[in-house]
Amino acid sequence: MTVPRDPAAPDTGRRRRWITRIAVPALIVLFAVELYLGWPSLTSALGQLKAPSPGWLAAAVIAELAAMGTYARMQHTLLRSAGLRVPLYRNVALAYAAHSLNETLPGGPAFSTSFNYQQLRRFGATPAVASWTIALSGILSTTALAVVTAAGALVSDGSPHWYSLAGLAAVIVLLVAGVRRVSANPAIADRPARAALARINRLRNRPAAHGLDAVRGFVAQLGAARLTPGRGLAAALFAVLNWGLDAVCLWMCVRAVSDEPINATQLLLAFCAGMAAGTITVVPGGLGIIDSALILGLMAGGISASTAIAAVVLYRIISFGFIIGVGWISWLIMRRRHRRYLEATVPA
Numbered sequence: 001m002t003v004p005r006d007p008a009a010p011d012t013g014r015r016r017r018w019i020t021r022i023a024v025p026a027l028i029v030l031f032a033v034e035l036y037l038g039w040p041s042l043t044s045a046l047g048q049l050k051a052p053s054p055g056w057l058a059a060a061v062i063a064e065l066a067a068m069g070t071y072a073r074m075q076h077t078l079l080r081s082a083g084l085r086v087p088l089y090r091n092v093a094l095a096y097a098a099h100s101l102n103e104t105l106p107g108g109p110a111f112s113t114s115f116n117y118q119q120l121r122r123f124g125a126t127p128a129v130a131s132w133t134i135a136l137s138g139i140l141s142t143t144a145l146a147v148v149t150a151a152g153a154l155v156s157d158g159s160p161h162w163y164s165l166a167g168l169a170a171v172i173v174l175l176v177a178g179v180r181r182v183s184a185n186p187a188i189a190d191r192p193a194r195a196a197l198a199r200i201n202r203l204r205n206r207p208a209a210h211g212l213d214a215v216r217g218f219v220a221q222l223g224a225a226r227l228t229p230g231r232g233l234a235a236a237l238f239a240v241l242n243w244g245l246d247a248v249c250l251w252m253c254v255r256a257v258s259d260e261p262i263n264a265t266q267l268l269l270a271f272c273a274g275m276a277a278g279t280i281t282v283v284p285g286g287l288g289i290i291d292s293a294l295i296l297g298l299m300a301g302g303i304s305a306s307t308a309i310a311a312v313v314l315y316r317i318i319s320f321g322f323i324i325g326v327g328w329i330s331w332l333i334m335r336r337r338h339r340r341y342l343e344a345t346v347p348a
Contacts, residue, residue, distance in 0.1 A: 052253075052256035052257050052314055053255070053256045053257075056252050056253075056255045056256035057252075057253075057256045057314070059252045060249045060252035060253050060256060060314070060315070060318055061249075061318055061322065063245050063246075063248045063249040063252055064245070064246065064249040064318050064319050064322070064323060066241075066245045067241070067242050067243075067244075067245035067246045067248075067249065068092070068095055068096060068099070068242075068323060069092060069095075070238045070239075070241040070242045070245060071095050071099075071141070071238070071239075071242045072088065072091040072092040072094070072095040073088070073091070073238045074137060074140060074141075074235045074238035074239050074242065075091055075094070075095065075133060075137050076088055076091040077231050077234050077235040077238065078132075078133045078136055078137065078231075078235055079091070079120070079123065079125065079129075079133060080231065081228065081231045081232075081235075082125065082129045082132075082133070084123060084124055084125055084129070086123045086124070090123065093330040093333070093334060094116065094119050094120075094330075094334075096323070096326050096327035096330040096331075097115065097119075097327050097328075097330040097331035097334055098112045098115055098116045098119075098327075099112070099323065099324075099327050100323075100324045100326075100327025100328045100330075100331060101115055101327075101331070103320065103324055103327075104324055104328075113134060115331075116130075116134050117130050117131070117134060119334070120133060120134070122338070136235075140235060140236055140239040141239050141242065141243075143236075143239070144236065144239035144240040144242065144243050145243050145272065145275060145276070147240055148240065148243045148244060148247070148268070148272060149269070149272040149276070151268075152265055152268035152269045152272060153269065243275070246271070246275075246319065247267070247268055247271040247272075249315060249318060249319060250267065250271050250294070250311070250312075250315045251264065251267055253311045253312075253314040253315040253318070254267065254298070254303065254307065254311040256311075256314060257307060257310040257311050257314060258303075258304075258307040258310070258311070260303055260304065260307055261302075262301075262303070263301045263302060266297070266298075266300065266301025266302065267297075267298065267301055269297060269301075270293075270294055270296075270297020270298050270300065270301060271294065271297070273293050273294075273297045274290045274291075274293040274294035274297060275290070276293075277289050277290055277292075277293040278290040278293075290316075291312055291313075291316060294308075294312045294315070295308045295309055295312050298311065298312070
């Protein structure tokens with residue numbers, strides 16, 4: 001039986017078509033502008049690229065695909081700890097799509113986080129579990145990069161910043177412990193929530209308890225997030241493997257373009273320096289920033305300039321160009337499937 005649609009309800013189909021007509025051309029224009037601005041640097045860099053060894057090139061691509069897979073497995077593990085049985089391939093598609101949004105759009109992290117949240121909600125996660133999963137994924141990934149950096153500095157007889165690593169680890173422990181305690185006894189959060197809402201509502205000229213029920217509902221939803229030590233360790237291991245396999249891809253790219261000896265420790269430190277540099281730039285994908293840091297780091301490790309440039313160009317073609325392309329295809333497929341689902345469920 002078809003339920004008649006309320007004439008006063010918004011025409012969601014028409015709105016989606018309007019957004020499509022605006023969003024898709026806007027994305028095409030954005031990519032065209034980015035390509036135009038980056039074309040001189042791109043052609044100059046490609047001129048330094050040597051014909052790579054097919055075997056090492058294939059291995060580098062496999063390593064990068066495995067790196068993306070481990071990130072998806074990390075988020076998949078966190079969702080399983082909240083009782084969500086989501087097929088792994090859906091997490092993999094989400095990882096690629098969210099990564100592409102993050103790397104190619106201005107303000108990408110905001111778009112990526114919003115998209116991640118929407119998809120997790122469609123997976124069946126409550127608002128609290130979706131927020132918890134996204135927050136913990138980010139913290140785990142940041143901590144994992146710090147672990148890889150500290151390991152590289154330790155092996156090279158450097159002095160790793162253990163206080164930073166310890167601080168990140170403490171944040172994870174406190175976050176997980178706090179969620180577990182609040183989920184076991186939601187009343188703990190009631191008093192602080194009342195006090196915070198009272199101050200906010202005073203500024204908004206609202207009743208002191210306005211929004212308290214929503215906060216209580218959010219806290220109650222956190223009860224589903226029960227990260228056991230085993231799953232927590234597995235998620236942390238996947239986060240470390242994500243960065244480790246990405247570094248392996250860079251190493252294989254060096255091997256693909258040259259037979260020069262490689263100091264693995266110096267390469268790891270160059271990789272970590274490049275990734276750290278990418279976190280402090282607003283340029284989409286860290287273009288120019290990550291590349292320069294990687295090239296300088298490899299040269300500091302004893303690799304010639306021509307080899308360093310060729311290896312980094314090849315690495316960025318794989319880790320940026322290829323992965324981003326797969327990610328946008330994943331985004332389009334996910335968007336089309338959701339549109340078909342809406343067309344099949346929403347009455348005409």
